[in-house]
Amino acid sequence: MKGIIGKKIGMTSIFEANGKQTAVTIIEAGPNVVTQVKTPEVDGYNAIQVAFGEKKEKNTTKAELNHFAKANTSPKRFVREFRNPDVQKALGESITVDIFTEGEKIDVVGTSKGKGFQGVVKRHGFSGVGEATHGQHDRSRAPGSVGGSSYPSRVFKGMRMAGQTGNERVKVKGLKVVKVFPEKNYILVSGSVPGHIGSTVLILK
Template sequence: MSIGILGTKVGMTQFFDETGLSIPVTAIQVGPCVITQIKSMSTDGYNAIQVGYKQVVEQKLNKPLLGHLRKSQLPSLKYLREYLVESIDGFEVSQVFSSDMFEVGQKVNVSSKSVGKGFSGYQKRHHFSRGPMSHGSKNHRQPGSIGAGTTPGRVYPGKNMAGQMGNKKVTIKNLQIVSINTENDLLLLKGAVPGKPGALVKISK
C-alpha cells in the first residue's frame, strides 16, 4: 500500500482544458503532511507510516497526543493517520509530503465523511416508490409492509427503513487529477468529492 496524503475540501468549480471544454472539478487543499512515526515489524509487529496533518494550538490536543508529537520534536498536529507499507526504507520522521507527490492525469481514491442529512424517510433514503396520491389514499409516503409475519416474528437487522442518512465514510475511486497548483498545494480532481467544504479528505494513489 502506498503512502497517501491528507487534505481539506475547498469546494467545487470548473476548469477549462486546452480545447475549451468545461470540466467540473473539486478543489482540495492537500498537505503539507509530516511523518510522525515509523512502525516496524520488529517493534510493532507490522510496517506502517504514521502521517500528521493540520497544525493547531496546543490547547486543542490532549496530553498523550502532545507527548507523542514532542517525542519526535514535531508541532501540534490535529489529525494522525496510518498507512501500511511493505518496507519502511526511504522514510524518516519529520519527512514532509505535499502536492508534488502527484502528477496531472493520475487517478486517485478519495475518502471523506459524507454530508449528514439527519433523520430521513424511506423515499429520500432508499428511493422507495410513493403510494397513490388520489383522494382517500392513506399511504402517500408510508413504508407499507415490511414483510415480517408470525415467522420470523421479528424484523431482520439491516432492513431498509427510515433513519440517519449520510454522515458516513465514503470512498470515491479513480478520480482523475486535472490540475495541480504546487504554490498553494491545491489539487483539482475531476468530479465530486464527498463531504462539506472544510471536511477532512484522505487521498491515496
C-alpha cells in the same frame, strides 16, 4: 500504499483547450509531517504515521505533545497511518502534494454529509405508494408494507426503512487528478468527493 491528508476547499470547473468543461473538487493536500515510522522489527509491520492541521497547545495532551516533539513539529489535529508506503520517509519529514501527478487515478476517503433522520424516499429512493385516490391519505411518501402476516410474523432484519442518513465513511475510487498546484498545496480532482467544505479527506494512490 501512498497517501496524504487534506482538506476539502470546494468545487469549481475548468475548461480544456477544446472547450470541454470538467467539474473538479479543490483539495488542500498537506503538507503532512511524518510523526512516526513503524517497522516490522518494532511494530510488526511497515507504516508511516502522518499529521495535518494545526492544533492549540492548550487543547493537546502531554502524551501528544511529547509525541509531536519527537518529530520536531507543532501539535497537529489529524493523525493517520499509511501502511506499506512506496517510499520510506524519515521522522519529521514533510509530505507534500508533489507525490501526485496530473492524469493519474486516486481514491478519496471522507465522511459524507449528515442528513439526520430521513424517510424511505430520500434515504433509499422509494417512489412512495403512488395512487392518491380511494382512501389513500398522506401515503405519497410512505414505505408501504414492511412485514408478513402470521408468517413470518415479524419484520426481517435489514429491511430498508426510515432512519439516520449520511455521516458515514465513504470511499470514492478512480478519480482523476486534473491539476496540481505545488505552490499552494492544492490538488484538483475530477468529480465530487464526500463531505462538506472544510472537512478532512484522505487521498490514496
